[in-house]
Amino acid sequence: MEDVKCQVCGKTVSLEIWNQAYEQFKHSRDHAFICPTCQARIRAEAKDSQGH
Ligand SMILES: [Zn+2]
DSSP: OOEEEOTTTOOEEETTTOHHHHHHHHHTTTSOOOOHHHHHHHHHHHHHHHOO
């Protein structure tokens, strides 16, 4: 189990719970970890801004 801190909301997330997020995190060590909740929100916001 590995705890990482979301760079967006600052919440500590246990990656044992978020297996899919952990897979992404392992492949992007140099990038900021963003928790699934924030990822979903960012994706929704991106979709909104691209919808025009
Ligand atoms: Zn977050």
